[in-house]
Amino acid sequence: MNPRRIGSYFRIFALGYLRSRIGLFFALVFPVILILLFGAIFSNSGVGHVDLYVQDLDHASPASQAFLAALNQTGVVSVHLVSPQAGNLSQWLLQNDQTLGLVIPAGFQAAYLNHTPVRVTLITDPAEPSSSGVVEGAVQGVINGFNLRAAGGTPVVGLATSQVGSQVYTYIDYLIPGLIGFTILTSPMFSMVNISSEWKREKLFRQLSLTPLTRAEWLTAALGWYILISAVSALLMVAVGTAVFGAHVGITLAAVPFLLLGPLLFVSLGLLAGSVSRNPESAAVVGNIITFPMMFLAGTFFPVSLFPPWLQTVAHVLPLYYLIDGLNQAMLFHSAAAYLQDLEVVAVLTVIFSVAAVRVFRWSET
DSSP states (O other): OOHHHHHHHHHHHHHHHHTOHHHHIIIIIHHHHHHHHHHHHGGGOOOOSEEEEEEETTOSOHHHHHHHHHHHTTSSEEEEEOOGGGOOHHHHHHHTTOOOEEEEOTTHHHHHHTTOOEEEEEEEOTTOHHHHHHHHHHHHHHHHHHHHHHHTTOOOEEEEEEESSOTTOOHHHHHHHHHHHHHHHHHHHHHHHHHHHHHHHTTHHHHHTTSSOOHHHHHHHHHHHHHHHHHHHHHHHHHHHHHHHOOOOOOOGGGHHHHHHHHHHHHHHHHHHHHHSSSHHHHHHHHHHHHHHHHHHSSSSSOGGGSOHHHHHHHTTSHHHHHHHHHHIIIIIOOHHHHHHHHHHHHHHHHHHHHHHHHHOOSSOO
């Protein structure tokens, strides 16, 4: 490949993109609007019935079972038991995309019967202040009832709190990686679906095949542009989120592989969808069928853990889910195991779709 030809076509591709007000709007302006909109709305969102994952280290003693039964009877909490063998509950919640947990310590019953102070630990998610407040209120209410029965109101059972991830994180910190993934999906996908189908119909690829520019050089230039525009968009969203809402995220070195592989993945997917379609109209339909489920079910705007179990299964099939979760791991949680797992999935999917796209993409049409 000739670097000069790649650079020349990169400039041409960029100029064509920059002249499209719609393309620039969806790549740079629309994600910022979403940050401002969701950041303002969801700080006051309400919740109803929520799941609480409980680790009973008191070996299901009568006192701990009575405590959990009282929680279930509050009507706002559904208790799910997690085995003590699962290890640290906070890490378990993080690795399993859950947000609310409770640890009943060993010796809970003995301390309760002997009127010795003992604390249960509530683990909450700062990205969901409303649901965390509901659960904390329910747990505190049960604690008050236990203390009233045990010692006439003397505080025997107490409440300690911790958080999944870090104590400084807020909803906007979780929203920004999701919207970065959203931009990496939409800009390359919609553009490449349109280009690969429209240019095929207009015989533009056939005309390009008569120039010194090769198919590999064209793809490299296009990919370089989408990597650049995705990086600029990511930096812009981080800057706006930090300035307006005081977000605590930034573009880390660990996020770079996702900023490189993500555009390649969705450029390939868009090229594949456009190449196999008979005309631009059917290509647009195929592109929308692929894109819209990922936009709303991959954790862009709402945590996947809030979905029903069957819908969580659907989310885990979507490529964008692993890109967004990987960005969360890189920018927020810094969990090496989860990060590497997401990176591996994104890399494998990128190779699969890239090979498939190159095989079906024709530089010249007969």
